[in-house]
Amino acid sequence: IQMLLLPSPLMEVYVPEMPVVALHGGDVTLNCSFSVATPFNLSDLTVFWQLTDTKRSVHGYREGHDQLVDQAESFANRTSLFPAQLGLGNTSLLLSRVVVADEGSYTCFVRVQDYGSAALLLQVAASYSKPVVTLEPESNLRPGDAVALTCVAYGGYPQADVIWQDGGGRNLTDNITTSLVANEKGLFSMTSVLTVVLEPNSTYSCRLINPLLGEEGYASVTITGQNIAFPPVALWVTIGLAVCLLVLLIALAAVCRRKIKESCEEARREGKRGWKRRGGVEGKKEGERRL
Incomplete structure (x- = not known):
């Protein structure tokens, strides 16, 4: 062998x-x-x-x-x-x-x-594009609504670390869902969705960190009171109350006007009767003097 x-x-x-x-x-x-x-x-x-x-x-x-x-x-x-x-x-x-x-x-x-x-x-x-944060829905928002904040970045590799924070710096990463889609070159589009309960005047930020390059991308969105629409139900209730109040005021004004008019007419009638009584008494006295 x-x-x-x-x-x-x-x-x-x-x-x-x-x-x-x-x-x-x-x-x-x-x-x-x-x-x-x-x-x-x-x-x-x-x-x-x-x-x-x-x-x-x-x-x-x-x-x-x-x-x-x-x-x-x-x-x-x-x-x-x-x-x-x-x-x-x-x-x-x-x-x-x-x-x-x-x-x-x-x-x-x-x-x-x-x-x-x-x-x-x-x-x-590969470096990611600058992330962009969008709000869904963008209108007809009410305090207490669940809102989806979406952070998107393109053309990077490998998968980036995503960190969500509120305006106070509190980490919200436990509430996110992140997905990856690779293009024909193998580069990723990353989409991270954070669901929060809406509060007025709140800021939310998304930070992407490329673990190999150490590069960071940052984007944020601020939801102010101007972005939050008045609740539809409350709006119609308010309009209804305003209309009712206006009608009540008009009716009250009409009643008051009628009462004032009636009082004035009654006062005039009383004045005329008093004048007639005074005139009769004075005439009788005048006749007695003549006799």
């Missing part, structure tokens, strides 16, 4: 321990280097980059030339080494026009006489 004996991995290969963050649409360098005890010829150098999980080929170099026959189609025309640095032990990979699908673990394999390998993690990030 023949056994294939492979050399033990004696070569040290170095890659970043922390994840490498690349901006969507930009270029990123996946750093990899190695050290050997003796000088070597580039024709003896083999470099192979592959996806750790799927083993798909990302970039190959052997016998002094790039070897891209087996390269995965998604990486075509987007990868390159640094030829002038290879002799110095620099086998870093330049990945251009980064997309969300590039995210994952990459293994750097190097061989001269001995061989070694190491893996690093690539994370992709």
